Amino acid sequence: MKKYFINSLAILVSSLMLVSCFEAEDKSFKGPEEFQFNNQSLGRIAATIPGITAQSLIAKTVNQATVRVDSVEVQLIGVQKNTALEVSYNVDPTSTAVAGTHYTLVSPGKVTLAPNTSSTYVKYNVIAGGIPAGGSPVRFILNLEGAPGIPAGENHKRFTVTITR
Numbered sequence: 001m002k003k004y005f006i007n008s009l010a011i012l013v014s015s016l017m018l019v020s021c022f023e024a025e026d027k028s029f030k031g032p033e034e035f036q037f038n039n040q041s042l043g044r045i046a047a048t049i050p051g052i053t054a055q056s057l058i059a060k061t062v063n064q065a066t067v068r069v070d071s072v073e074v075q076l077i078g079v080q081k082n083t084a085l086e087v088s089y090n091v092d093p094t095s096t097a098v099a100g101t102h103y104t105l106v107s108p109g110k111v112t113l114a115p116n117t118s119s120t121y122v123k124y125n126v127i128a129g130g131i132p133a134g135g136s137p138v139r140f141i142l143n144l145e146g147a148p149g150i151p152a153g154e155n156h157k158r159f160t161v162t163i164t165r
Helices: 002-020
Strands: 034-038 051-058 061-062 069-076 087-091 102-104 110-113 119-126 139-148 158-164
Touching: 034 139, 051 102, 069 110, 069 158, 110 119, 119 158
Parallel strands: 061 158
Antiparallel strands: 034 069, 051 061, 069 119, 087 110, 087 139, 102 119, 139 158
16 A cells, blocks of 8 residues: 555656646737627527528628618737727728618727727618618628728628628
């Protein structure tokens, strides 16, 4: 029994010595900071989001008869800031949806990222009846510009919302 105890203690001490020799991995963010659009509802069960279909990371389709208020997430990829940041965006001129007829933006042109947070939302209202019976779907495309000193990331700086009847 004494031999078993000594062997167990030796293995334990050896294990602790090996583990303590490794440096802790630095997991802090090292890349260039950027903003990007994100479809925050992607991955949820379709039945839990009435009126939203055909989703991807940078696009979604909404039904004007079901969806009244929706949003697109804007994420900060980088270290959180201790001050608020105004993040700019615009609606692409190639959009087929018309502001005031098909949708309205809650905060046109900019959203505010609160201090010590990593995301905010571009909120929009879908106007019921904007597309008449038999009308084709329309799209509005959001282009993310970024904030002072933090640009929009190339891969996720456009988000397309398709409005259907």
